[in-house]
Amino acid sequence: MPSNDARNLLQIAVPAAAAGAITVAVSAAVAGGKGALGAAVGTVLAILFMGIGLYVLQWTAKTLPQLFQAMGLMLYVAQLLLLLIFAAVFKNTTLFNPKAFALSLVVTTVVWM
Numbered sequence: 863m864p865s866n867d868a869r870n871l872l873q874i875a876v877p878a879a880a881a882g883a884i885t886v887a888v889s890a891a892v893a894g895g896k897g898a899l900g901a902a903v904g905t906v907l908a909i910l911f912m913g914i915g916l917y918v919l920q921w922t923a924k925t926l927p928q929l930f931q932a933m934g935l936m937l938y939v940a941q942l943l944l945l946l947i948f949a950a951v952f953k954n955t956t957l958f959n960p961k962a963f964a965l966s967l968v969v970t971t972v973v974w975m
Contacts, residue, residue, distance in 0.1 A: 871916060874974055878909055881973040882966060889962035900958030904966030907948065911941050912974045 882905025890898035915937050922933040945967075952960075 871913065874916070875909060875913060878912070878970050878974040879905070882906075882909065882970045885962075885966040885969050889959065889966065893959045893962050896957070897959040897962040900960060900962035901966035903958055904963040905970045907945075908967050908970035908974065911944070912971065915941060 882901070885905060886898050886901040889901035893900070918937055919930070919934060923930050926933075952958075
């Protein structure tokens, strides 16, 4: 990854990770250990999805610029489907707090954007 891309990713990922850490702390205070775990999973998932998406879009813009817009739409749909699959798999889990997970996912994604 060229230095410009790495710098852009760093300027986006650090505030998102900081917002995720705040969400983890708040969730731990409100919902205990399961809340903290749910928030941590949501933060990691959001940063992972958004980071991979950014990398794919930058690669597409450089190598296949004519497909950039279509790739953006396809990537958005793929991210939503993967999130839906993740939510379906862990629908009735007692491993973590789903409300903390959802809150963290939304907060981290909004800060990323």
